[in-house]
Amino acid sequence: MKDxxxxxxxxxxxxxxxxxxTLTLIPFALVHWALLQGRTLxxxxxxxxxxxxxxxxxxxxxxxxxxxxxxxxxxxxFTVMLLAIMALGTLWIMGNLATRM
Numbered sequence: 305m306k307d308x309x310x311x312x313x314x315x316x317x318x319x320x321x322x323x324x325x326t327l328t329l330i331p332f333a334l335v336h337w338a339l340l341q342g343r344t345l346x347x348x349x350x351x352x353x354x355x356x357x358x359x360x361x362x363x364x365x366x367x368x369x370x371x372x373x374x375x376x377x378x379x380x381x382f383t384v385m386l387l388a389i390m391a392l393g394t395l396w397i398m399g400n401l402a403t404r405m
Contacts, residue, residue: 320363327356 331349334340340348361367367377 316363320359323359323363324356327352327359 331352334345334348361377361380365376367373367380369377
């Protein structure tokens, strides 16, 4: 027989899956049926993408704001910052080179 921890963990994964699926299908529906357009659509998709990231961090990676998990969250945020610096720096250099051509 399964223990209660296993069931609660399975419930947590299923809730995360349901939220992730919902947050994925909403932007597809908005684009498919053209319910929003232009800047409003882009902002809505960006907000839903951020919510999707939070759902994945909480339900699948088990990252929350507890003291024990805070170091993992700081490591993830530092990695994101480094990747953003590299990507934006590359775009900046490429744009600068394009204006000089």
